[in-house]
Amino acid sequence: MAKGDKINFSTPSGFPEFLPSEKRLESYLLDIIRRVYESYGFTPIETPAVERLEVLQAKGNQGDNIIYGIDPILPPNRQAEKDKSGETGSEARALKFDQTVPLAAYIARHLNELTFPFARYQMDVVFRGERAKDGRFRQFRQCDIDVVARRELSLLYDAQMPAIITEIFEAINIGDFLIRINNRKVLTGFFKSLGIAETQIKSCISIVDTLEKIGQNKVKQDLEKEGISVEQAEKIIEFIKIDGSVDEVLDKLKHLANNLPETEQLALGVTELETVIAGVRNLGVAENRFCIDLSIARGLDYYTGTVYETTLLGHEALGSICSGGRYEELVGVFLGEKMPGVGISIGLTRLISRLLKAGILSSLAQTPAQVMVVNMQDDLMPTYLKVSQQLRQAGINVITNFDKRPLGKQFQLADKQGIQFCVIIGSEEAAAQKSSLKDLKSGEQVEVLLENLAEEVKRRLT
Amino acid sequence: MAKGDKINFSTPSGFPEFLPSEKRLESYLLDIIRRVYESYGFTPIETPAVERLEVLQAKGNQGDNIIYGIDPILPPNRQAEKDKSGETGSEARALKFDQTVPLAAYIARHLNELTFPFARYQMDVVFRGERAKDGRFRQFRQCDIDVVARRELSLLYDAQMPAIITEIFEAINIGDFLIRINNRKVLTGFFKSLGIAETQIKSCISIVDTLEKIGQNKVKQDLEKEGISVEQAEKIIEFIKIDGSVDEVLDKLKHLANNLPETEQLALGVTELETVIAGVRNLGVAENRFCIDLSIARGLDYYTGTVYETTLLGHEALGSICSGGRYEELVGVFLGEKMPGVGISIGLTRLISRLLKAGILSSLAQTPAQVMVVNMQDDLMPTYLKVSQQLRQAGINVITNFDKRPLGKQFQLADKQGIQFCVIIGSEEAAAQKSSLKDLKSGEQVEVLLENLAEEVKRRLT
Numbered sequence: 018m019a020k021g022d023k024i025n026f027s028t029p030s031g032f033p034e035f036l037p038s039e040k041r042l043e044s045y046l047l048d049i050i051r052r053v054y055e056s057y058g059f060t061p062i063e064t065p066a067v068e069r070l071e072v073l074q075a076k077g078n079q080g081d082n083i084i085y086g087i088d089p090i091l092p093p094n095r096q097a098e099k100d101k102s103g104e105t106g107s108e109a110r111a112l113k114f115d116q117t118v119p120l121a122a123y124i125a126r127h128l129n130e131l132t133f134p135f136a137r138y139q140m141d142v143v144f145r146g147e148r149a150k151d152g153r154f155r156q157f158r159q160c161d162i163d164v165v166a167r168r169e170l171s172l173l174y175d176a177q178m179p180a181i182i183t184e185i186f187e188a189i190n191i192g193d194f195l196i197r198i199n200n201r202k203v204l205t206g207f208f209k210s211l212g213i214a215e216t217q218i219k220s221c222i223s224i225v226d227t228l229e230k231i232g233q234n235k236v237k238q239d240l241e242k243e244g245i246s247v248e249q250a251e252k253i254i255e256f257i258k259i260d261g262s263v264d265e266v267l268d269k270l271k272h273l274a275n276n277l278p279e280t281e282q283l284a285l286g287v288t289e290l291e292t293v294i295a296g297v298r299n300l301g302v303a304e305n306r307f308c309i310d311l312s313i314a315r316g317l318d319y320y321t322g323t324v325y326e327t328t329l330l331g332h333e334a335l336g337s338i339c340s341g342g343r344y345e346e347l348v349g350v351f352l353g354e355k356m357p358g359v360g361i362s363i364g365l366t367r368l369i370s371r372l373l374k375a376g377i378l379s380s381l382a383q384t385p386a387q388v389m390v391v392n393m394q395d396d397l398m399p400t401y402l403k404v405s406q407q408l409r410q411a412g413i414n415v416i417t418n419f420d421k422r423p424l425g426k427q428f429q430l431a432d433k434q435g436i437q438f439c440v441i442i443g444s445e446e447a448a449a450q451k452s453s454l455k456d457l458k459s460g461e462q463v464e465v466l467l468e469n470l471a472e473e474v475k476r477r478l479t
Numbered sequence: 480m481a482k483g484d485k486i487n488f489s490t491p492s493g494f495p496e497f498l499p500s501e502k503r504l505e506s507y508l509l510d511i512i513r514r515v516y517e518s519y520g521f522t523p524i525e526t527p528a529v530e531r532l533e534v535l536q537a538k539g540n541q542g543d544n545i546i547y548g549i550d551p552i553l554p555p556n557r558q559a560e561k562d563k564s565g566e567t568g569s570e571a572r573a574l575k576f577d578q579t580v581p582l583a584a585y586i587a588r589h590l591n592e593l594t595f596p597f598a599r600y601q602m603d604v605v606f607r608g609e610r611a612k613d614g615r616f617r618q619f620r621q622c623d624i625d626v627v628a629r630r631e632l633s634l635l636y637d638a639q640m641p642a643i644i645t646e647i648f649e650a651i652n653i654g655d656f657l658i659r660i661n662n663r664k665v666l667t668g669f670f671k672s673l674g675i676a677e678t679q680i681k682s683c684i685s686i687v688d689t690l691e692k693i694g695q696n697k698v699k700q701d702l703e704k705e706g707i708s709v710e711q712a713e714k715i716i717e718f719i720k721i722d723g724s725v726d727e728v729l730d731k732l733k734h735l736a737n738n739l740p741e742t743e744q745l746a747l748g749v750t751e752l753e754t755v756i757a758g759v760r761n762l763g764v765a766e767n768r769f770c771i772d773l774s775i776a777r778g779l780d781y782y783t784g785t786v787y788e789t790t791l792l793g794h795e796a797l798g799s800i801c802s803g804g805r806y807e808e809l810v811g812v813f814l815g816e817k818m819p820g821v822g823i824s825i826g827l828t829r830l831i832s833r834l835l836k837a838g839i840l841s842s843l844a845q846t847p848a849q850v851m852v853v854n855m856q857d858d859l860m861p862t863y864l865k866v867s868q869q870l871r872q873a874g875i876n877v878i879t880n881f882d883k884r885p886l887g888k889q890f891q892l893a894d895k896q897g898i899q900f901c902v903i904i905g906s907e908e909a910a911a912q913k914s915s916l917k918d919l920k921s922g923e924q925v926e927v928l929l930e931n932l933a934e935e936v937k938r939r940l941t
Contacts, residue, residue: 024533026587026813029572032527034585036592037599040523056871058848058878061502065494065618066528066574066604070552071486085549089608090532090573110491111552112528122488123496130498132845132896136878137499142528146551156527171881173860180868299864351488383594386520398635402761406642409518416520416598419633434594 031147031155033366038380038435043158043369045381046189047140050160050363053184054138057177059162062137064119066144070109072122075350082114083146112144116161116362117347124165125351134174136164140365154366163360165348170357172289175323175343176296178361182327182339183306185363191377193330194338197310198297200290201320201342203270204311206283207256210273211249219318221245225257226314229333233258257312266309267291286322293323319344325361335371339363382435386416388474389431390440395421400447404440404467411471413478432457438474493609493617495828500842500897505620505831507843508651509602512622512825515646516600519639521624524599526581528606532571534584537812544576545608574606578623578824579809586627587813596636598626602827616828625822627810632819634751637785637805638758640823644789644801645768647825653839655792656800659772660759662752663782663804665732666773668745669718672735673711681780683707687719688776691795695720719774728771729753748784755785781806787823797833801825844897848878850936851893852902857883862909866902866929873933875940894919900936 028034035043051061073084087110113119116139124131140160147153162181164174179196186194204225208218224239231239233254240250259269267290274284290309297307315324324342329335341361349356372378388408390401398419405417416436418427424441431439441453441462452470455462456477465473490496497505513523535546549572575581578601586593602622609615624643626636641658648656666687670680686701693701695716702712721731729752736746752771759769777786786804791797803823811818834840850870852863860881867879878898880889886903893901903915903924914932917924918939927935 024537024813025531026534026537026584027531028527028584028588029529029531029570032529034526034588035524036589037522037524040525043525044523055847056874056876058846058876060499060846061506062497062499063502063505064496065490066606067491067494067547067618069487069489069491072488075486075488084552085529086552087547087549087574087606090546090548091608108491112549122490125488126490126496127498132892136846144528146553156529169882173864173879173881296860296864299861301865301868351486384520384522384598385517398758399761402635402758403763406763412518414518414520417635419635420631430594 029155031153033154033156033370035369036380037383039369039373041381041383041385042373042378043365046365046369047160049188050185050365051138051140053181053188054160054162056184057136057162057181059136059138059164062120062123062139063141064113064116064123064139066112066141067110068113068119068122070111072351073111073113073118075121076118076347084114085112085144085146087111113141114145115143116141116159117163117360120161120163120165121348121350124348124356128352134164134166134170136162138162142366154370157364157366160363160365161360163348163358165356165358167354167356170343170359172292172323173296175289175293175359176300178323178325178341178359179297179307180300180302182325182361183302186327186338189378191329191372192332194306195328195330196307196339197313197326197328198290198293198307199309199311199313199324200286200293200322201314201324202282202286202322203290204286204314206280206286207273207277208253209282210277210280211252212279213245213249217243217245221253222314223316225253225312226316228257228312259311263294263304263307263309266311267294289322315340315342319347321345323359329377332375332377335375338368384414384416384434384436386414386434386436387478388413388415388438388440389427389436390415390417390442391424391427391431392418392421393424393441393443397442397444397447400442404442404452404470407467408440408471408474411475413471413474428455428457437478440470491617493615495616495618495832497831498842499845501831501835503843503845503847504835504840505827508827508831509622511650512647512827513600513602515643515650516622516624518646519598519624519643521598521600521626524582524585524601525603526575526578526585526601528574528603529572530575530581530584532573534813535573535575535580537580537583538809546576547574547606547608549573575603576607577605578603578621579625579822582623582625582627583810583812586810586818590814596626596628596632598624600624604828616832619826619828622825622827623822625810625820627818627820629816629818632805632821634754634785635758637751637755637821638762640785640787640803640821641759641769642762642764644787644823645764648789648800651840653791653834654794656768657790657792658769658801659775659788659790660752660755660769661771661773661775661786662748662755662784663776663786664744664748664784665752666748666776668742668748669735669739670715671744672739672742673714675707675711679705679707683715684776685778687715687774688778690719690774721773725756725766725769725771728773729756751784777802777804781809783807785821791839794837794839797837800830846876846878846896846898848876848896848898849940850875850877850900850902851889851898852877852879852904853886853889853893854880854883855886855903855905859904859906859909862904866904866914866932869929870902870933870936873937875933875936890917890919899940902932 142156142158144156205218220243228236237250270287274280274287313326320342322343326337327339343359345357390405401417405415408415439455446452451466454465604618604620606618667680682705690698699712732749736742736749775788782804784805788799789801805821807819810820852867867877870877901917908914913928916927
């Protein structure tokens with residue numbers, strides 16, 4: 018086996034991998050996210066990791082994303098088959114870099130088999146050839162929901178998103194967070210009212226979106242560089258800094274919409290925002306969970322209405338922990354249809370990695386086992402196996418320790434893995450159909466009849 | 480958007496994708512498999528889809544597997560960065576084709592952070608450049624467990640595998656199945672006793688393994704081609720056809736071990752098999768769920784002891800639905816250590832696709848939603864949202880229908896997606912704080928007070 022000595026067995030740079038205690042945390046979070054998504058009727062889909070390259074590049078470009086192409090490497094003994102294999106690269110294929118383009122392809126592929134509005138969740142890994150610095154990953158899991166219609170899509174779908182975000186982060190219990198809501202039509206409408214040319218509006222939005230990162234002076238400078246007058250730039254800054262309660266902000270916006278020139282777009286945006294906020298309130302989201310933030314724009318071109326960002330209060334440096342918005346021309350791209358949709362995304366791999374580092378979340382125990390049945394003497398193994406099965410049938414996760422070792426070592430082995438209970442059965446206990454149940458957390462040890470053991474463990478599990 | 484018109488948006492050949500109703504079935508099965516795996520204390524891990532090529536090829540070769548290499552494709556606007564990006568192919572990387580080599584790498588990478596025996600499950604997708612015919616997939620999900628030790632690994636871990644297989648397939652409720660157990664030492668030991676040379680034993684085992692596929696005459700011919708004498712070939716056929724109850728087969732094997740020459744290896748194999756069978760029985764696996772089948776060898780070179788296959792009775796053509804075995808020199812390859820392990824694998828994607836085709840399993844409803852709150856009049860939307868949230872808080876999955884359409888259409892929309900209940904609230908009902916609850920399965924409709932609605936739905940959910 019000397020062969021293995023020189024192999025670099027580390028993960029390729031940027032491809033992360035969790036320890037069991039971290040992977041168990043990911044599973045736990047995935048279960049919560051899935052439960053909330055499903056409670057709103059979102060249904061799971063999974064698209065292949067691999068798509069045709071032309072599909073991934075269909076939105077005119079691939080954004081700034083570096084895509085990984087795939088190509089077969091034949092084993093030496095099958096090199097001769099290569100020509101026959103249909104794997105000669107006649108179709109370029111690559112790994113998906115997000116879940117939006119694949120959603121568009123999925124809808125095109127299964128249009129007549131889906132029911133619209135189509136509300137789906139997808140929690141797959143995606144791949145980007147990022148430079149593997151700054152904690153950026155080249156493979157990471159995203160937990161996305163989108164609801165897509167063929168014609169009209171009620172703004173109440175937009176209103177559900179903050180309710181869903183709230184439920185997830187309250188269930189995860191990560192502390193106070195704030196969902197910042199805006200509407201792109203409010204921004205573009207206001208820019209129009211200022212007399213800013215259509216052609217400049219897109220870059221203005223991108224600049225505004227950087228307010229939190231670069232500060233208001235730099236935003237002003239960047240706007241002026243873009244050809245915006247000093248006066249306009251000042252008005253923009255004043256606008257995006259409008260704050261107050263949700264109702265105060267809405268009132269100020271309505272006042273502007275009534276007093277500025279050319280406010281059709283602005284007024285439409287304000288009405289949309291108002292409808293969404295009313296829905297959020299009717300869904301019972303607490304007032305301290307959301308606000309209107311006119312500086313939120315989301316960098317991505319394709320948003321056309323509501324946009325969201327979520328900030329973990331006290332940990333603003335983490336950036337948005339859940340973002341999204343409404344779009345019109347995204348998922349119908351392969352069908353040549355407008356299909357309005359609204360969605361949000363949680364970048365789970367990055368989120369876990371950052372929350373663990375910041376000490377906001379802790380990893381779980383190494384094993385899902387809650388009980389270890391220890392081995393006191395090999396001849397009692399049939400009893401140990403039987404007792405283990407009884408506990409499992411009651412829904413308890415059990416490791417039977419097959420290796421006879423000093424009792425202290427067995428306790429250590431259990432404790433190291435985060436197993437709370439040890440079940441100890443020697444010949445005396447076996448004869449009396451009972452066991453000693455040791456709680457490794459409290460150190461307490463009690464005698465329990467075998468017939469009551471499962472019940473007792475369940476009662477004590479914390 | 481005319482751009483999209485010419486794009487081939489179909490999935491690349493061999494990369495399958497499920498409809499929501501099928502994906503929900505997969506999720507349901509994954510939940511069952513995970514629950515059973517965890518009940519035995521197996522802990523989850525996930526390794527990246529991408530490994531260094533030298534890691535994937537570490538076992539001397541990649542078997543017959545065609546590996547997909549990956550290489551970055553830069554977007555046009557970043558072409559200039561290519562040289563700086565560290566993505567210039569200096570390290571060859573490829574997609575994993577199984578979960579065993581990555582397990583070996585994972586153990587090597589985290590040796591000091593893991594607790595041994597290390598019992599892990601892994602349910603990732605893997606990639607093989609198979610020719611996409613015969614229902615073979617190029618991306619598919621495998622649900623694997625393995626338990627690995629640094630020195631000795633009790634045979635009782637081998638005994639747990641049939642218990643786990645039994646629990647999973649009983650929970651999935653796919654009908655009668657039979658776990659066929661053998662031990663490679665029994666086979667190699669018997670061949671040695673016959674005087675077959677060490678160098679021939681490996682190919683003899685591969686030939687024996689094809690008995691079910693090619694029949695006994697062809698096996699005999701193939702053995703003779705391999706240089707085995709007619710007399711030896713006949714004895715081999717006679718041996719692998721030994722049948723009867725588990726105890727009868729064990730008795731026959733013990734008789735052979737006592738009467739043939741050079742039976743050290745054979746006797747060891749028989750003792751191992753006997754120990755495993757005793758454990759399987761002590762774990763409460765029903766006698767009709769398992770047998771000893773001396774023709775089972777598993778094609779793979781690396782098995783050294785216990786081997787398993789699982790046959791769905793009445794559907795033998797499906798092949799083994801869960802297989803595995805014990806190995807010694809597999810997962811320590813990067814460390815240059817012997818690390819005994821035992822594991823099983825369920826090829827879930829293939830299994831689902833075949834069980835659906837054979838009508839053994841049915842896909843689930845299109846949506847996880849159990850209730851649709853219909854829209855009778857837009858002005859009652861606040862009530863609909865509130866009632867929806869009440870139901871969700873009680874653990875019920877709810878779609879609120881935002882679009883006002885004729886009631887019959889709304890029922891149709893619910894029914895098409897497999898939603899069992901509709902909640903109907905008009906102005907009269909709203910005033911009286913009640914609703915009509917319609918069961919779309921039975922057609923029954925009852926009046927329920929809003930405060931009792933969640934309870935009533937839960938009671939009626941089938």
